[in-house]
Amino acid sequence: MRVLLVEDEAGLVSALRVALQREGYAVDTAGRVAEAQEKLAVTTYDIVLLDVNLPDGDGFELAASIRSRGATPTRILMLTARGQLRDRVRGLDLGADDYLVKPFALVELTARMRALTRRDGDPSAAVLVDGPILLDTARQLARRGDRELSLTLKEFGVLRYLLRRIGYVVSAEELLEHVWDENADPFTQTVRVTVGTLRRKLSVDGEEAAIETVVGRGYRLRELADEPALFGTTADEVTT
Missing domain, CATH: 1.10.10.10 (Winged helix-like DNA-binding domain superfamily/Winged helix DNA-binding domain)
Known part of the structure; x- marks a missing residue:
C-alpha cells in the first residue's frame, strides 16, 4: 500500500516512515504543499497522511485540491495538533476521510488506516x-x-x-x-x-x-x- 506523508516536522517524519515501513507500507514524504502536489500529480496514493500547518500553505486547502480532481481512490487522514471541533469539521467538510489529533499512538494510526481502506465496498480488511x-x-x-x-x-x-x-x-x-x-x-x-x-x-x-x-x-x-x-x-x- 502506497502512502504519502505530508509533514514538515523532520523528527516525526523519520519516526513515522520507519514505523509504517515496518507495517509493510511504502512511504513517500513531502514537507511542503508544492512538493506534495508534484507527487500527487504522478502517483496514485492509497492514503495521504496530511498535516494542517505546512510552511508554504494549508493542509485543508491541499485536501480540497485532492478532492477537486473528481473520483479518486485516495483516502485522506489528517494528522494535526489542531483538535478543536471547528478544525475537525472543516477538515472533514473539505474532503478528509478521517482526522487524528496529535499526539497519537501508532497502533491507533494504523488501525484508522486499515479502516479507511475498507470503506465504500473496498474488499480490503484486516x-x-x-x-x-x-x-x-x-x-x-x-x-x-x-x-x-x-x-x-x-x-x-x-x-x-x-x-x-x-x-x-x-x-x-x-x-x-x-x-x-x-x-x-x-x-x-x-x-x-x-x-x-x-x-x-x-x-x-x-x-x-x-x-x-x-x-x-x-x-x-x-x-x-x-x-x-x-x-x-x-x-x-x-x-x-
Missing part, C-alpha cells in the same frame, strides 16, 4: 483470505493452511495487494507503484524477483500454485477456494 491462504494485516501474519509463511515486508505487501484483487491480472508496474516507494528503481527486476520468491513460499510440497504469470500482462492470484476457469486467457498465455 484479515484477507483466499482459500487456504490467510493474511492478517493487523498482526503481520501470513499462513497457508497450517503452515506459517515467513515473508519479507515486500513479499507481504505484494501478497496483500494481490489478495485485494483475486482473479485479476496485476501488472508489474502497478505492483511497483503501490508496494514500493519513490526510491525504487523502475528498471530493476525487483518485482519479478519478489513475486518469484513469494510464489515459491506460497506453494511448496505439491501445493497448488497460487500466483500465475500472465505473459506480457502481469500476475494473477488464483481463486483457490473454487478453482474457477481462466476465462478469456488461452493456456499458452499463462505460466505457473
Whole structure:
C-alpha cells in the first residue's frame, strides 16, 4: 500500500516512515504543499497522511485540491495538533476521510488506516483470505493452511495487494507503484524477483500454485477456494 506523508516536522517524519515501513507500507514524504502536489500529480496514493500547518500553505486547502480532481481512490487522514471541533469539521467538510489529533499512538494510526481502506465496498480488511491462504494485516501474519509463511515486508505487501484483487491480472508496474516507494528503481527486476520468491513460499510440497504469470500482462492470484476457469486467457498465455 502506497502512502504519502505530508509533514514538515523532520523528527516525526523519520519516526513515522520507519514505523509504517515496518507495517509493510511504502512511504513517500513531502514537507511542503508544492512538493506534495508534484507527487500527487504522478502517483496514485492509497492514503495521504496530511498535516494542517505546512510552511508554504494549508493542509485543508491541499485536501480540497485532492478532492477537486473528481473520483479518486485516495483516502485522506489528517494528522494535526489542531483538535478543536471547528478544525475537525472543516477538515472533514473539505474532503478528509478521517482526522487524528496529535499526539497519537501508532497502533491507533494504523488501525484508522486499515479502516479507511475498507470503506465504500473496498474488499480490503484486516484479515484477507483466499482459500487456504490467510493474511492478517493487523498482526503481520501470513499462513497457508497450517503452515506459517515467513515473508519479507515486500513479499507481504505484494501478497496483500494481490489478495485485494483475486482473479485479476496485476501488472508489474502497478505492483511497483503501490508496494514500493519513490526510491525504487523502475528498471530493476525487483518485482519479478519478489513475486518469484513469494510464489515459491506460497506453494511448496505439491501445493497448488497460487500466483500465475500472465505473459506480457502481469500476475494473477488464483481463486483457490473454487478453482474457477481462466476465462478469456488461452493456456499458452499463462505460466505457473
